[in-house]
Amino acid sequence: MKKRLAILSGFFFLLLSLTACSNQQGEAQAPGASGNGQQVELIVSAAASLKDAMDEIQRTYKQERPEVTLRFNFGSSGALQQQISQGAPVDVYVSAAEDTFTKLVQDGIIAEEDGVDLLGNALVLVVPKDSTAVTGFADLGKEEVDKISIGMPESVPAGKYAKESLEKLGIWQDVEAKMVYAKDVRQVLSYVETGNVDAGIVYKTDAIASEQVSIVATADPATHSPVIYPVGVIKQSAHYEAAKDLYHYLQSDAAIQVFEKYGFTAAQ
Numbered sequence: 099m100k101k102r103l104a105i106l107s108g109f110f111f112l113l114l115s116l117t118a119c120s121n122q123q124g125e126a127q128a129p130g131a132s133g134n135g136q137q138v139e140l141i142v143s144a145a146a147s148l149k150d151a152m153d154e155i156q157r158t159y160k161q162e163r164p165e166v167t168l169r170f171n172f173g174s175s176g177a178l179q180q181q182i183s184q185g186a187p188v189d190v191y192v193s194a195a196e197d198t199f200t201k202l203v204q205d206g207i208i209a210e211e212d213g214v215d216l217l218g219n220a221l222v223l224v225v226p227k228d229s230t231a232v233t234g235f236a237d238l239g240k241e242e243v244d245k246i247s248i249g250m251p252e253s254v255p256a257g258k259y260a261k262e263s264l265e266k267l268g269i270w271q272d273v274e275a276k277m278v279y280a281k282d283v284r285q286v287l288s289y290v291e292t293g294n295v296d297a298g299i300v301y302k303t304d305a306i307a308s309e310q311v312s313i314v315a316t317a318d319p320a321t322h323s324p325v326i327y328p329v330g331v332i333k334q335s336a337h338y339e340a341a342k343d344l345y346h347y348l349q350s351d352a353a354i355q356v357f358e359k360y361g362f363t364a365a366q
Contacts, residue, residue, distance in 0.1 A: 136165065138340045141187060143171045143178040145194035145327065146282040147219065147256070147301045151360040152192075158356060159347055166340055174282045175199075176253030182207060182332065189341040192216065192329045192348075194301075195255035199328040206333065213330035215365035216348060217357055220302040221259050221317040221325060224290050227310050232297045234315045235264070239272035245295040247278040247286045256283045259322040260299035266321035287311065301325070303361035326365060 144152055149172050156168045171178065171188070179198035182188050183205065191208065193199040196215075202208045225232045231242060238246055249257030257279065264270040280286040283300045290298040291310040298311075305313050319325075329348055335341045347353055354364050 137167065138165060138337050139167045139169055140189040140337060140341055140344060141169050141171060142190045142192065142344070143173070143182060143186070143188045144192040145175045145178070145255070146172045146284045147194055147304050148172070148192060148327070149284070150307050151303075151357050151362065154356050154359075155348070155353060158352060159344065162347065163340075163343065166344070168344070172282075174249065174254040176255070177281075187336065188332050189335040189337055190329065190331055190344055192327060193255075194219070194325070194327055195258070196324075196326050196328060198255070199330065202330070208330040209333050212333070212342070212345065213328055214349065215326050216329040217327035218363040218365050219325040219327065219361070220319070221256065221263060221299060221322060222302045222305050222313045223297060223299055223315040223317070224287070224305045224308075224311040225297045225314055226290055226293045227312055229296070229312070232314060235267055235269065235317070238264075238276075238297060239269050243296045244276065245278050246273055246276045247280055247289040247295040247298040249283055249286055250279045250281065254280070254282055255325075256286070256299065256301055259317075259325060262322040263299075263317045301361075306361050327362070 152170055159166070159168060175193040175195045175198045178191065179193065179201060182191060182202060191199070191202065199213065203210055203213060223232070223235055232238065237243060248260040251257040251261045261270065264273060278289060278295050280289060283304050286298040286300050287304050287308055289295045291308060302313070302316070305311055329345060331338065331341045331345050358364070
């Protein structure tokens, strides 16, 4: 009898121990991240203008989700959209243009409920530091202004917005021959910083991050399409739940404060 009680007592102790371990594992697991506590790598394709802000987001998110590593692929929104459409392994997409984002939604690559307008930005005219040749958009048509840089309008949203603004101002025909097209806004900024062009049109967020350029004018928002940055989760993400967690984090007050620090505004 005593032997039987000892066996039963040992069995119940083992059962309680297993239950306790199971509860501890459940409590330690971060909800919505990897799902099983394993290390996860998320690939985020984001507009080049987001680089500085995203580098900081990477650090703050690591504090929230130490098991998740963010790997960024920065570039023009159009090029990134094409990569995703062709099957590139991406988990989260942050575009600087609504049309490239909408294309992925229409093609069923991003579910409509998994996308939202995240940020806003402004378009500005910049010149090399201490340059006085250009003081506003009207000066771009002057004979002494030789080269102007914008992103390629077909694939770079900032370039598309810049062309729209110049057309609306009625000076595109006067400046088209002066254009030096760049693969993204960061390349436009580099051309201005090095003095390879007399002026460039970039996002405000890129301009304020550089100590080598001066902002001489801000484009009237009425002259171009709204500068909106949508974010969405790729439907076929290999780590959908972890990607959805990041998607929600990017909309949090903590993340928005980081974006605002770099000159972005929260989307209305």
